[in-house]
Amino acid sequence: MPDGADPSTEAGPPAACPACGSSHHGDLVYQIGQVPVHDVQILRSREAAVACRRGDIRLAHCNGCGFIWNQAFDPDLLDYALDYESTQAFSPTFNRFHERLARDLIERYGLRNKKIIEIGCGQGEFLTLLCDFGGNQGVGFDPAYTGNLKSKGITVIPEVYGQTRGPRDADFLCCKMTLEHIQDTRAFLRTVRDTLESSQDVTVFFQIPEVTRILRECAFWDIFYEHCSYFSPGSLARVFRAADFEVTNIWRDYGDQYLMIEARPGLGTAQPLALEESPQELAQDVQAFREGVRRDRNRWLSWLSTVQKDGGRVALWGGGSKAVAFLSALGPRKEVVCAVDINPRKANTFLAGAGQKIIHSADLPGFSPDYVLVMNPVYRDEVANDLSKLGLATTLLTVDPETCALLATNP
Template identity: 30%
Template sequence: MTQYPAPRLLYEQDNFPVFQNRMYDSADEAQNCPRGNIRIVEDQTSGLVRNDAFDPALVDYDANYQNEQANSTPFREHLEWAADLILDHMGTENLVEVGCGKGTFLEMLDARGAAITGFDPTYEGTNPLIQKHYFGPELGLAADGMVLRHVLEHIPDPYAFLCQLRDANGGGGLIYIEVPCFDWICEGRCWFDIFYEHVNYFRLSDFDKMFGNVVASGRCFGGQYLYVIGDLASLRAPRFDPENAIDFPDDFTASLQGGTAGSILWGGASKGVIYALLQGRAGAPVEAVIDINPGKQGRYLAGTGLRVSAPQEVLANLPATAQIMIMNPNYSDEIRKMSNNAFTYVEVGND
C-alpha cells in the first residue's frame, strides 16, 4: 500500500458558516446556519492547498445563495476586461461556460457576438443559452474555448475535475480559469478571505504544474484573482516542489487582536461575513453592514445574524467621526463617492 506524506497544516478555524453567501430571512436562522471546520493544508504530494476538513455533503447551493457582484462598477469593469481577454485568445465561435451562475458573464459575451452555451444546474432564469445541468461527455459537444470562472476553488479534486472537462470536451480545447489568489491572501494577511465553501486555494505556479501549455496567465482584479488560459490537452498531474513550498505568514491573524468594537462594514459578501464572524469572536463585534446588492438588503448574514442595509439606511444616522471598513479595496473610490467622502475609511487588507 502506497504511503503518502502527511499534509502540512497552515491554518485552522472551527465552526464556520458552510455558505458565506447564503442569505437568511431572520437573525436566528442566520446564526443557526450549517457549519463546518477549516483546516487549510499544503498537500505534500501535489503541492496544492486545500481545506482538509471539507465535507461535500454539507454543500447544497440553492436560490438563497447570493454572490452577484455585477451591481458594482469596478466589478463590471473587471468582467469587461476578462471578456476582452477570452475573445482575444479564443475567438467568438463555439464557447462554453461551465458553472455560469446567474448568467451575467455569459450574457456579456453573448452581447459581444460570442456563440456561447452555459451550463449550471442551479440556474433559475429563462435564457435559452443556458442549460440547467452539468456539462458532460454525453452531450457530444467539443467547444473551442471553455470558461471556468470562480468554480475550481469549490471543487474537492480540481485536477480530476479539469481532466473530466478535457475528456468531456473531446480531449482538448482552451480553458479560461479565474480563481482567488492565495498569494494575495497571504501577502495581506487576509484571514477574512478563507471560506468553508472554497475547498482550494491557488497560486499561479499551481497552474504551471497542471498545464504543460499555458497560453496566458497573471493576476487581476487588483491582484485578488488569478487568471489562466491553458490548453486542456496538455494537462498533467501536479507534483509538490519543496523549492516552491508555501511561505505562510506566522502573523496571519495578528490584525484580529487590534479590532475595534462597533465597526461599520461596507460589503456584505464573503469578506464581510468572515470579518464580522471573527471580529465578534475576538471581542470586537460589528455594528452594521452596508451592501449595494438589493438581493442582500434586509436579509441576514450567515454566522453573526447581522442585518444587511442599503447605504442610505445607515449613512443617514452616522456621525462625521464614524469609521467605515471597506471590505474590498477595489470598491474604495465607488464607496467614497456614494457616501460623499464624509467619513473615515479603512481599506481592510490594505491598511
C-alpha cells in the same frame, strides 16, 4: 474567541493531496471551527443567520505540488439550491473589469460566431458578455442558476458540468470562480479534458482566487468554507498539466486577487512559465502566513475592542463572503452595527453566522457609523464616491495589511 481560529502546529492526517496524489504534505496552514458553509445565502432573519449550517476549515499544504485544500471539507453540507445570491453585477468597478476581460478574450482568440461553454456560469453574466460582444452561441452550466436569463443564443443547464448530457463541442471553454469549489480538482480537470476530446483546438480559460496574495497578506477574511481548494500560479499550472493540458498563459488581475490561466488539450509537458513559483517558494509564503495570521487577527480584535470601549460604531461595506469570514474569525462584535451591500436583493437580510443586518447603501446614514470598513480594497474609490453622494462624514478604512499595521501603531 472562535474555536481554532489560528494556524495549527500539528501535522495533518495522512490524506493524499487531491491535486497530485502525494501524501507528503506539511503542517496545517490554518484552522477554524464551525464557520457558515454558505456565505452568500439569503437569510431573512437574524435567528436564521445565526442558526445557519456550519462546518470546519482545516487547510493543509502539499509540499509536493503546492496545492492547499480543506481537509475537513464535507460536500454534503452544501446546497446550492438554497436562496443563493453571489452576483457582483451591481458594482461599476466589477462591471468594467468583466467587460474588459470579455473583450480581451474575444480579441485574443477571435471569438466571433463561435460556440462557447461556461462551467459555473452563475446567472450567466459573463457568458452574456462573451456572446453579445462577439455574436457567439453559449451554453452555461450551474446548479445555482435561477432561470432569469433572457439573452438570445444562450442556454443554461442548471446542473454540474460533469453530470450532464449537454453539448461538449466548443471553440472556447471558460470557468470562472468555480474550481475553488471543487474537492477533487485533478479528477474534475480530467473530466473537462475528456469531454473536449473532439475539440482539440479549443482554448480553455479558468479564473480562480489567488492564494499567494492571501498568504502574503495574512488575509484570513478570504478563506471560506465553500472554497475547499486554493491555488498559486505554480500549483494551478501543475494540476492542469497533470490533467493533460498544455498551459499557454498565466496572469493575475483585479488587484492581484484573481489568478487566470489559459490552456488547451495537450500532453501537459511544457516548461514552467515565468509566473510559476516552485513548491519550495510557496512553502515560504505558507510559513509566513502561519506566523502572521494570529498577529493580524489580534490587531483587528484590539482595534474593534477600542472602538467598542469608546462607544464607536463600525459598518462593513460588503455583505458577502469576506464579511462573513472576517466576523467568523473575530467572533461576535457589537460595535459592528451593520453590513452594507449595493445589491438591492440583499437589503434587509442578515450575514450568515454573525447575524449583522445587511442594508442598502442609501440606508447607511441612519446607522451613524464612525467607521466604514471596506472589505475589498478594490472598491475603495467606488465606496468613497458613494459616501460622498450620501453626504456621510465618516472614517473610511480598508481591510488590508497596511490598515492592519496602521491600527497596530495608532489604535
